[in-house]
Amino acid sequence: MIDTRLAHRNVLVTGGAGNIGAAISRAFAAQGARVAIHYLAQDVPAPARAEWAHLTPAAGAADKLAAELGNGSFAVSADLSAPEAASRLVEAVVARAGSINVLVNNAAHCESPDTLDTLTHGSLERHYRVNAIAPALLTAEVARLRRGDDPLCVVNVTTDAARAFPGQTGYGTSKAALEALTRSAALDLAARGIRVNAVAPGPVQTGWMDEEVLARATAIVPMGRVGEPDDIADAVLFLASHQARWVTGQVLQVAGGHAL
Numbered sequence: 223m224i225d226t227r228l229a230h231r232n233v234l235v236t237g238g239a240g241n242i243g244a245a246i247s248r249a250f251a252a253q254g255a256r257v258a259i260h261y262l263a264q265d266v267p268a269p270a271r272a273e274w275a276h277l278t279p280a281a282g283a284a285d286k287l288a289a290e291l292g293n294g295s296f297a298v299s300a301d302l303s304a305p306e307a308a309s310r311l312v313e314a315v316v317a318r319a320g321s322i323n324v325l326v327n328n329a330a331h332c333e334s335p336d337t338l339d340t341l342t343h344g345s346l347e348r349h350y351r352v353n354a355i356a357p358a359l360l361t362a363e364v365a366r367l368r369r370g371d372d373p374l375c376v377v378n379v380t381t382d383a384a385r386a387f388p389g390q391t392g393y394g395t396s397k398a399a400l401e402a403l404t405r406s407a408a409l410d411l412a413a414r415g416i417r418v419n420a421v422a423p424g425p426v427q428t429g430w431m432d433e434e435v436l437a438r439a440t441a442i443v444p445m446g447r448v449g450e451p452d453d454i455a456d457a458v459l460f461l462a463s464h465q466a467r468w469v470t471g472q473v474l475q476v477a478g479g480h481a482l
């Protein structure tokens with residue numbers, strides 16, 4: 223039996239009640255960790271377009287998941303597109319849990335269409351606020367509020383298409399910024415024993431692929447299937463575990479060979 227040394231650790235998972243986020247929250251709870259399940263604030267304006275409906279607040283889902291996980295897990299809301307959200311979120315979690323030992327930057331904003339033709343200042347800004355700026359500020363905040371030499375590490379969730387994502391300009395480039403942050407923050411924080419890594423998922427079936435898209439995605443994954451949320455959660459868990467104690471600044475592609 224491998225001891226991940228995550229029992230009794232406090233883990234903040236942003237978007238922790240979403241599709242992959244819930245799998246990540248469950249994986250940490252199964253190791254005995256207390257999970258602060260972050261979800262989108264309830265008072266955000268209704269999405270302007272039907273395809274952004276996934277931005278609908280999920281307070282009920284986060285509370286339900288916290289009850290299911292046990293270990294003192296709890297739900298906490300914040301709109302990560304707001305400038306002051308990162309410090310408020312970290313302060314709220316530290317006030318409740320006493321400390322944060324693992325930060326998982328999983329929440330993401332993704333719009334469609336997102337091509338060079340449809341790009342606007344606003345669409346770029348919305349992607350960068352949630353996908354790059356908030357993770358950077360959250361990383362800085364958890365490092366700042368760390369209690370003494372408490373164990374602390376950060377795992378970012380990017381995309382295996384961050385190097386080049388044609389047709390997803392705002393989303394793809396904001397995730398590339400998150401990968402660059404992973405390496406820079408890892409170097410800035412290494413001497414303090416704080417590790418920063420990332421998991422870069424390939425296409426994961428979370429309901430966004432209809433049969434046709436699923437068939438197309440399956441065909442371009444060398445291992446012959448698309449991902450499941452648990453494929454990503456297990457990799458996040460590994461990077462946060464004692465077993466990855468000398469791993470930092472890495473982006474681990476979890477994609478069945480896709481986009482190598």
Ligand SMILES: NC(=O)c1ccc[n+]([C@@H]2O[C@H](COP(=O)([O-])OP(=O)(O)OC[C@H]3O[C@@H](n4cnc5c(N)ncnc54)[C@H](OP(=O)(O)O)[C@@H]3O)[C@@H](O)[C@H]2O)c1
Binds near residue numbers: 236238240301382423
């Ligand atoms: N699914 C894939 O194929 C795939 C592939 C590559 C990478 N990824 C990455 O995997 C991660 C999880 O994706 P997913 O597929 O599980 O998507 P998802 O279910 O839509 O999860 C995204 C989460 O981000 C949160 N969020 C969005 N905007 C926010 C805001 N302004 N403030 C706070 N929270 C916000 C949402 O919170 P609420 O739940 O409260 O709305 C949601 O839980 C993301 O980083 C995504 O980029 C996914």
